[in-house]
Amino acid sequence: xxxxxxxxxxxxxxxxxxxxxxxxxxxxxxxxxxxxxxxxxxxxxxxxxxxxxxxxxxxxxxxxxxxxxxxxxxxxxxxxxxxxxxxxxxxxxxxxxxxxxxxxxxxxxxxxxxxxxxxxxxxxxxxxxxxxxxxxxxxxxxxxxxxxxxxxxxxxxxxxxxxxxxxxxxxxxxxxxxxxxxxxxxxxxxxxxxxxxxxxxxxxxxxxxxxxxxxxxxxxxxxxxxxxxxxxxxxxxxxxxxxxxxxxxxxxxxxxxxxxxxxxxxxxxxxxxxxxxxxxxxxxxxxxxxxxxxxxxxxxxxxxxxxxxxxxxxxxxxxxxxxxxxxxxxxxxxxxxxxxxxxxxxxxxxxxx
Amino acid sequence: xxxxxxxxxxxxxxxxxxxxxxxxxxxxxxxxxxxxxxxxxxxxxxxxxxxxxxxxxxxxxxxxxxxxxxxxxxxxxxxxxxxxxxxxxxxxxxxxxxxxxxxxxxxxxxxxxxxxxxxxxxxxxxxxxxxxxxxxxxxxxxxxxxxxxxxxxxxxxxxxxxxxxxxxxxxxxxxxxxxxxxxxxxxxxxxxxxxxxxxxxxxxxxxxxxxxxxxxxxxxxxxxxxxxxxxxxxxxxxxxxxxxxxxxxxxxxxxxxxxxxxxxxxxxxxxxxxxxxxxx
Amino acid sequence: xxxxxxxxxxxxxxxxxxxxxxxxxxxxxxxxxxxxxxxxxxxxxxxxxxxxxxxxxxxxxxxxxxxxxxxxxxxxxxxxxxxxxxxxxxxxxxxxxxxxxxxxxxxxxxxxxxxxxxxxxxxxxxxxxxxxxxxxxxxxxxxxxxxxxxxxxxxxxxxxxxxxxxxxxxxxxxxxxxxxxxxxxxxxxxxxxxxxxxxxxxxxxxxxxxxxxxxxxxxxxxxxxxxxxxxxxxxxxxxxxxxxxxxxxxxxxxxxxxxxxxxxxxx
Numbered sequence: 001x002x003x004x005x006x007x008x009x010x011x012x013x014x015x016x017x018x019x020x021x022x023x024x025x026x027x028x029x030x031x032x033x034x035x036x037x038x039x040x041x042x043x044x045x046x047x048x049x050x051x052x053x054x055x056x057x058x059x060x061x062x063x064x065x066x067x068x069x070x071x072x073x074x075x076x077x078x079x080x081x082x083x084x085x086x087x088x089x090x091x092x093x094x095x096x097x098x099x100x101x102x103x104x105x106x107x108x109x110x111x112x113x114x115x116x117x118x119x120x121x122x123x124x125x126x127x128x129x130x131x132x133x134x135x136x137x138x139x140x141x142x143x144x145x146x147x148x149x150x151x152x153x154x155x156x157x158x159x160x161x162x163x164x165x166x167x168x169x170x171x172x173x174x175x176x177x178x179x180x181x182x183x184x185x186x187x188x189x190x191x192x193x194x195x196x197x198x199x200x201x202x203x204x205x206x207x208x209x210x211x212x213x214x215x216x217x218x219x220x221x222x223x224x225x226x227x228x229x230x231x232x233x234x235x236x237x238x239x240x241x242x243x244x245x246x247x248x249x250x251x252x253x254x255x256x257x258x259x260x261x262x263x264x265x266x267x268x269x270x271x272x273x274x275x276x277x278x279x280x281x282x283x284x285x286x287x288x289x290x291x292x293x294x295x296x297x298x299x300x301x302x303x304x305x306x307x308x309x310x311x312x313x314x315x316x317x318x319x320x321x322x323x324x325x326x327x328x329x330x331x332x333x334x335x336x337x338x339x340x341x342x343x344x345x346x347x348x349x350x351x352x353x
Numbered sequence: 354x355x356x357x358x359x360x361x362x363x364x365x366x367x368x369x370x371x372x373x374x375x376x377x378x379x380x381x382x383x384x385x386x387x388x389x390x391x392x393x394x395x396x397x398x399x400x401x402x403x404x405x406x407x408x409x410x411x412x413x414x415x416x417x418x419x420x421x422x423x424x425x426x427x428x429x430x431x432x433x434x435x436x437x438x439x440x441x442x443x444x445x446x447x448x449x450x451x452x453x454x455x456x457x458x459x460x461x462x463x464x465x466x467x468x469x470x471x472x473x474x475x476x477x478x479x480x481x482x483x484x485x486x487x488x489x490x491x492x493x494x495x496x497x498x499x500x501x502x503x504x505x506x507x508x509x510x511x512x513x514x515x516x517x518x519x520x521x522x523x524x525x526x527x528x529x530x531x532x533x534x535x536x537x538x539x540x541x542x543x544x545x546x547x548x549x550x551x552x553x554x555x556x557x558x559x560x561x562x563x564x565x566x567x568x569x570x571x572x573x574x575x576x577x578x579x580x581x582x583x584x585x586x587x588x589x590x591x592x593x594x595x596x597x598x599x600x601x602x603x604x605x606x607x608x609x610x611x612x613x614x615x616x617x618x619x620x621x622x623x624x625x626x627x628x629x630x631x632x633x
Numbered sequence: 634x635x636x637x638x639x640x641x642x643x644x645x646x647x648x649x650x651x652x653x654x655x656x657x658x659x660x661x662x663x664x665x666x667x668x669x670x671x672x673x674x675x676x677x678x679x680x681x682x683x684x685x686x687x688x689x690x691x692x693x694x695x696x697x698x699x700x701x702x703x704x705x706x707x708x709x710x711x712x713x714x715x716x717x718x719x720x721x722x723x724x725x726x727x728x729x730x731x732x733x734x735x736x737x738x739x740x741x742x743x744x745x746x747x748x749x750x751x752x753x754x755x756x757x758x759x760x761x762x763x764x765x766x767x768x769x770x771x772x773x774x775x776x777x778x779x780x781x782x783x784x785x786x787x788x789x790x791x792x793x794x795x796x797x798x799x800x801x802x803x804x805x806x807x808x809x810x811x812x813x814x815x816x817x818x819x820x821x822x823x824x825x826x827x828x829x830x831x832x833x834x835x836x837x838x839x840x841x842x843x844x845x846x847x848x849x850x851x852x853x854x855x856x857x858x859x860x861x862x863x864x865x866x867x868x869x870x871x872x873x874x875x876x877x878x879x880x881x882x883x884x885x886x887x888x889x890x891x892x893x894x895x896x897x898x899x900x
Contacts, residue, residue, distance in 0.1 A: 060535075060539060061538070061539075062535050062538075062539075081538070081543075082535070082538040082539050083538045083539070083540075083541045083542055083543050084541075087539075088539055088540065089535075089536070089539045091532050091535070091536060092532075093530075093532065095530070095532035095533050095535070095536035096536075097533060097536075097537075097551060098555075098633035099554045099555060099631075099633045108537070108540050108542070108550075109540035109541050109542075111550075112537075112540055112541045112542035112543075112546050112550075113541045140633075142633065156540065157539075157540075160540065160541060355728050355729065355810070356810065359728075359810050360725070360728065360729035360731075362721075363721045363722075363724040363725040363728065363729060364721070364725035364729050364731050366717075366718060366721050367718045367719075367721045367722035367725060367737075367741075367781065367785075368725075368731075368737060370718055370778070370781070371722075371737065371740055371741055371778075371781070374756070374759070374774060374777075374778040375740055375741075375743065375744070375778055376740060377759060378752075378755035378756050378758060378759035379743075379751075379755050381755060381758045381759055381762060382751070382754060382755040382758055385758060434654045434657065435654075437647060437650050437651060437654065438651050438654045438655070440647070441644075441647050441648065441650075441651040442651075445644060445647065445648070455886070455889055456655070457655075457658070458885065458889075459881070459882055459885060460658050460659065460662060462835055462839070462881045462882075462884070462885045463662060463877070463878050463881050463882075464838075464839040464841075464855060464874075464877055464881070465839065465841060466839075466841055466855050466858055466859060466862075467662075467665065467874040467877055467878065468661060468662065470665070470858070470862060470866075470870060470874060471661035471662060471664060471665040471874070472661055473862075473866065474664070474665070474668065474675045474676060474866060474871075475661055475664055477676060479675075479676035479677065480675075480676045481664050481668070481676060481677070481678055483676075483678075484676055484677040484678030484679075485678040485679075487678070488678045488679060512657065512658065512661060515654070515657070515658060516658060544644075566746070569746060569747075569748065570746075570748055572748060573747070573748020573749070573750050573751060574748060575750055575842075576841065576842065576845075580862070590748065590750050593750060593754070594750065597754060597757070597846070603758075606754070607754075607758075610750070610751050610754055610755075613748065613751065614747065614751055617746070617747055617748070617751075621746065
């Protein structure tokens with residue numbers, strides 16, 4: 001099921017060039033540019049209103065950009081109507097045709113493009129086998145469960161061998177267990193067919209689990225584009241640090257290479273001035289655990305609340321200057337009162353406010 | 354949650370009224386169709402005489418088939434006018450949709466009589482249309498064939514029933530989830546393919562409902578032929594009307610009415626089954 | 634570079650066709666209105682000599698206004714009867730199960746979909762059989778009966794949108810079913826009831842098919858117009874038609890607003 005790849009893996013398949021979108025007075029997408037690499041699983045991540053779905057719809061062809069251009073494979077894309085683009089979409093509520101059965105739904109794209117009949121049948125069967133829905137070929141979509149419908153929607157899109165597959169929050173309607181299962185299936189499917197996936201979600205855990213790269217959107221603009229590990233370890237802004245995973249934000253001043261955040265003082269190689277630092281809860285440890293930490297920074301704080309999380313505990317601490325910090329440590333039973341904590345100065349990442 | 358007293362209190366009055374003023378009168382009509390007239394009065398001898406008359410008299414057959422033809426044409430033309438309008442409003446009208454919708458339903462509530470009368474003044478030999486054609490020198494003499502013909506009846510009833518047909522079709526079209534249309538385009542289908550493979554099938558219930566409505570009501574219409582039909586435009590309901598009037602043969606009139614009623618109910622039954630099949 | 638270079642191909646043909654359909658639906662009515670001001674009568678083209686004469690004649694025409702009164706009288710009664718019975722019927726359909734319920738529902742709908750002549754003649758037979766005879770009373774029964782289904786359908790739709798929990802809460806708090814109905818159910822149905830009432834009123838005033846067979850010597854408005862038509866056409870009829878048009882538009886606009894307001898209100 002590999003597409004006629006006219007771009008080699010690693011090259012940019014899709015180029016969004018300075019695209020913006022407004023609906024009447026409202027500016028939904030600020031001028032943004034983004035490249036989608038051939039063969040990658042790229043996730044557009046953001047809250048509702050961030051513009052991620054709008055961007056997806058611009059690429060699919062359901063909306064026109066107010067400014068800017070979209071190019072695919074060296075050719076202009078945004079001037080083409082949706083039915084001429086080598087792009088297919090899996091919709092949030094699947095949008096399966098209720099009056100057609102599964103087989104007819106999957107064959108729809110082939111029929112619309114005048115594929116000869118002899119070719120349609122085997123391709124439909126192959127597509128259904130790929131999503132493991134072969135026994136349901138005569139069923140009507142309304143009789144299928146959410147997960148099953150989703151697979152049919154996938155088959156229906158992929159059978160057309162698009163160069164780019166768009167997925168609009170396809171897992172948001174599923175319950176938690178089914179979601180995890182489908183995440184795994186999607187990931188292996190993408191590897192198997194080698195098609196470039198552009199995935200939209202508001203769930204940052206999902207984004208991190210599935211993607212090769214994450215593009216985080218906020219209020220219509222690109223906040224950061226990086227691999228999951230990179231974006232987690234080195235968030236560029238406070239928003240990114242808080243949206244992806246949890247973090248503590250420390251506000252302070254740098255004077256003579258020393259960061260002063262409230263009552264904390266530790267070395268920081270940076271220019272003088274106000275600073276915002278992000279430190280992840282799992283980067284702070286109990287001093288009594290005696291772990292060897294580079295550039296250790298020690299402080300005392302009182303445990304205000306404790307949340308048991310199975311393998312870990314989340315502690316809410318109140319510091320001497322009333323600052324609240326969150327710390328995640330291994331499960332060890334209830335703690336209370338004052339304790340000493342330690343973290344490595346290197347784990348305090350500088351972020352833009 | 355509702356006591357027996359409550360349930361009785363709400364069901365009995367309407368039930369009583371409906372039995373008295375609907376069931377009983379329709380049954381009377383039904384009964385009359387089996388009676389005969391003798392010497393100018395109705396005699397309660399039960400027989401199938403009227404039905405026999407109805408099916409053997411060529412006059413009734415002629416009028417009946419003419420009525421069927423007119424009904425078919427009215428339905429066809431109303432669909433041809435109403436469907437594209439509904440489609441346009443639902444899919445292409447944008448923000449003006451609400452306003453245009455109200456504009457379409459307004460004529461519905463303008464009296465039938467008023468609209469029929471309008472056509473009468475337009476189509477006559479001294480009417481507005483002839484006047485305009487002559488004024489623009491398209492014709493030099495009035496066209497007399499416009500009024501008092503089956504053509505005029507079809508024209509008038511199409512005018513009356515187009516908004517009627519529009520309503521259920523519009524409702525059906527509005528019910529089609531827009532993502533389905535987007536999905537169709539996304540999969541490579543152009544607007545034409547999308548229309549015939551997605552939109553039309555899903556609008557079937559509304560289409561069937563509207564068509565049935567127009568057909569059935571035209572079938573039993575007696576006012577339009579009187580207004581604009583003339584002798585050549587008489588329909589079966591006029592026959593019934595005269596049998597209850599000057600021709601005074603209630604049993605025969607009842608028989609024809611029952612016949613119309615059976616066709617109507619039969620048609621409604623069929624379309625209901627069809628509509629169920631086309632609802633997803 | 635402008636990004637709206639892909640013009641959403643607005644379907645030109647369809648737009649023109651739709652405009653033509655609109656014209657077809659409205660032109661005859663517009664012609665009617667225009668010619669109500671025409672001095673030279675109902676036909677001919679173009680209309681010359683603007684005048685209010687026909688309206689003046691109309692205002693002085695007592696027969697017409699008598700028939701208007703009769704129509705209003707019948708319509709008001711029809712509204713009362715139809716709303717009451719329609720409300721009960723809707724409640725029954727919503728909350729009670731009784732033998733023959735399906736039949737009842739279909740029976741109630743019949744006058745709406747059957748050609749008026751059948752209902753009219755049946756009721757005529759009935760009126761004669763019970764010794765009532767033709768006349769406004771018979772017409773009143775006819776309208777009330779035919780229009781129950783309109784009330785039932787509208788009110789039933791309103792009931793569906795009703796939040797049951799309000800009623801349950803009321804009963805839970807100790808109110809009797811009757812009080813609950815009066816103070817909770819009915820106020821919530823207010824919009825549906827008014828909308829249904831308006832609709833029934835308009836339909837009753839316009840009703841001609843059923844009325845045709847039941848009318849006696851007192852005419853309703855449509856019957857009066859009908860009688861005039863049989864005798865000959867005068868632009869006075871255009872004038873009354875124009876007035877009917879204006880009132881209908883008003884009533885239906887109000888009805889539509891109420892309906893959409895009730896939908897927004899309950900969602």
